[in-house]
Amino acid sequence: MLxxxxxxxxxxxxxxxxxxxxxxxxxxxxIGNFANFAHGDLMTVGAFGAIIGGSFLTGYVxxxxxxxxxxxxxxxxAVLVGMVVATVVALAxxxxxxxxxxxTPIQLLIASIGVALAYRGAIQLRYGAESRTFDVxxxxxxxxxxxxxxxxVTQRHLVIVSLTVVLVVSxxxxxxxxxxxxxxxxxxxxxxxxxxxxxxxxxxxxxMWIIGAALAAAGGAxxxxxxxxxxxxxxxxxxxxFAAVILGGIGSVYGAVAGGLAIGMAHELTPLIxxxxxxxxxxxxxxxxxxxxxxxxxxxxxDRQ
Amino acid sequence: MTAGTDVGERADASGDHAxxxxxxxxxxxxxxxLHDLSMHLEAGEIVCLIGPNGxxxxxxxxxxxxxxxxxxGSVRLDGAEIAGTPPEDLVRRGVGYVPQxxxxxxxxxxxENLRMGGVARESGLExxxxxxxxxxxxxxxxxxxxxxxxxxGQRQVLAFARAMVMEPDVLLIDEPSAGLAPSIVEEVxxxxxxxNELGTSIVMVEQNAREGLAISDRGYVLxxxxxxxxxxxxxxxxxxxxxxxxxxx
Numbered sequence: 001m002l003x004x005x006x007x008x009x010x011x012x013x014x015x016x017x018x019x020x021x022x023x024x025x026x027x028x029x030x031i032g033n034f035a036n037f038a039h040g041d042l043m044t045v046g047a048f049g050a051i052i053g054g055s056f057l058t059g060y061v062x063x064x065x066x067x068x069x070x071x072x073x074x075x076x077x078a079v080l081v082g083m084v085v086a087t088v089v090a091l092a093x094x095x096x097x098x099x100x101x102x103x104t105p106i107q108l109l110i111a112s113i114g115v116a117l118a119y120r121g122a123i124q125l126r127y128g129a130e131s132r133t134f135d136v137x138x139x140x141x142x143x144x145x146x147x148x149x150x151x152x153v154t155q156r157h158l159v160i161v162s163l164t165v166v167l168v169v170s171x172x173x174x175x176x177x178x179x180x181x182x183x184x185x186x187x188x189x190x191x192x193x194x195x196x197x198x199x200x201x202x203x204x205x206x207x208m209w210i211i212g213a214a215l216a217a218a219g220g221a222x223x224x225x226x227x228x229x230x231x232x233x234x235x236x237x238x239x240x241x242f243a244a245v246i247l248g249g250i251g252s253v254y255g256a257v258a259g260g261l262a263i264g265m266a267h268e269l270t271p272l273i274x275x276x277x278x279x280x281x282x283x284x285x286x287x288x289x290x291x292x293x294x295x296x297x298x299x300x301x302x303d304r305q
Numbered sequence: 306m307t308a309g310t311d312v313g314e315r316a317d318a319s320g321d322h323a324x325x326x327x328x329x330x331x332x333x334x335x336x337x338x339l340h341d342l343s344m345h346l347e348a349g350e351i352v353c354l355i356g357p358n359g360x361x362x363x364x365x366x367x368x369x370x371x372x373x374x375x376x377x378g379s380v381r382l383d384g385a386e387i388a389g390t391p392p393e394d395l396v397r398r399g400v401g402y403v404p405q406x407x408x409x410x411x412x413x414x415x416x417e418n419l420r421m422g423g424v425a426r427e428s429g430l431e432x433x434x435x436x437x438x439x440x441x442x443x444x445x446x447x448x449x450x451x452x453x454x455x456x457x458g459q460r461q462v463l464a465f466a467r468a469m470v471m472e473p474d475v476l477l478i479d480e481p482s483a484g485l486a487p488s489i490v491e492e493v494x495x496x497x498x499x500x501n502e503l504g505t506s507i508v509m510v511e512q513n514a515r516e517g518l519a520i521s522d523r524g525y526v527l528x529x530x531x532x533x534x535x536x537x538x539x540x541x542x543x544x545x546x547x548x549x550x551x552x553x554x
Binding site: 190200 | 370372391392393396397402404407408409410411412413417420421422424425467471
């Protein structure tokens with residue numbers, strides 16, 4: 001039996017991945033005004049962008065074998081490549097599909113299901129259905145942590161959690177203290193008044209897709225680093241992302257962080273419940289979501305009636 | 306209906322007109338609200354639009370400000386056609402608009418609301434915001450508070466100040482007194498007059514017709530999407546027919 005702390009450590013790692021996906025999903029809902037069912041598959045696009053793009057880097061860029069926290073530099077560069085790829089794909093989708101449709105939120109939701117299938121199909125067509133792993137070496141548990149508190153934490157886990165913290169804090173600073181961030185919050189709050197004030201909302205929507213897609217790509221690459229990269233990986237976590245976003249208060253970035261933490265933890269702490277196996281993680285996460293929504297129907301951070 | 310004798314003059318004198326709306330049809334979706342509506346605003350004026358609910362007063366402002374595109378007719382700003390120009394561009398051409406409802410960003414602070422009002426300013430934003438704080442001390446006191454925590458009157462002041470960050474030449478105000486206590490209404494109207502004296506021409510929609518006309522130079526009485534009466538504010542206040550039909554006797 002693993003210790004309680006071990007499950008908490010696992011929960012923090014999984015929560016980090018969910019938070020990165022959930023933020024983008026919530027941003028698209030707040031500013032783009034629809035529930036984007038392609039967001040999970042955008043994580044897959046980012047993960048494939050990282051693993052395929054990264055493999056090119058290793059061959060052509062010298063010095064990528066240098067390690068940072070036990071992970072080669074090539075991985076960090078690969079994550080950046082994945083972020084760029086996902087951003088380009090998301091912006092192209094917005095220009096070619098969502099914007100020309102000029103449609104209602106429900107129509108956009110349905111279109112996004114088609115977009116999700118297209119992303120997944122295209123990836124599978126080109127790269128096949130098999131699983132891949134990031135080539136970052138074996139890297140077992142860090143001995144000192146294992147010896148002192150009896151929890152096995154790998155260097156991969158440390159990298160995932162610390163980069164997530166960096167990304168979330170950067171987003172917080174952007175939203176609170178920059179003009180772009182204020183424009184994003186203003187547009188989410190009241191899009192008509194934003195235009196009336198002179199905000200060019202199409203620029204805000206572009207920024208929203210760049211941020212959402214880049215974070216999704218990081219989440220996808222981290223999920224791939226923690227487990228495997230395969231065409232269904234993003235779709236498999238999509239419902240968990242929705243649970244996190246709804247629990248946190250749909251449309252709230254801070255709610256997505258809180259909801260992601262709660263759902264990610266519930267997911268990983270499930271084996272602590274007697275007679276319930278880890279395979280029930282998603283079910284327990286959803287039960288917790290329903291229970292919290294019964295008490296707070298607008299979610300943890302939601303303030304809309 | 307006022308005789309159309311001044312139509313020729315209007316065309317000749319269009320240099321003096323800050324804003325001209327001519328023969329405009331407009332509405333929402335398939336529903337037509339405005340029928341061949343014409344009005345104008347001269348530089349330096351306050352013009353008040355009055356009339357019953359559903360007369361199309363707010364629709365006039367939304368059509369001028371590009372939130373609706375006129376189906377036909379012309380809207381001109383200083384002689385240049387602006388029909389259908391989006392709001393974010395009109396802001397940069399010296400037009401401001403204060404909506405009647407949802408006119409502040411409720412999840413943003415007072416200070417952030419004012420900053421959003423000035424996104425199109427090229428320079429002098431900080432100085433302008435400080436100037437507005439000097440003018441509206443209640444906003445200075447509440448600068449760090451979320452707009453949703455403000456009272457109705459404070460919110461109206463913030464909505465007004467947000468539009469004033471740009472120092473517009475033409476300001477469109479939709480029912481500034483809606484839902485406010487009489488003492489606060491007086492204060493709001495004083496603010497409108499003060500801004501006008503500093504050189505902003507104003508079109509104001511007002512449900513409180515008598516009070517609105519009292520601070521205005523001219524007025525238009527709208528009914529069923531078109532202008533029924535127009536004239537100087539005194540004329541409209543003295544006209545027995547207007548009084549009977551639209552000013553509550």
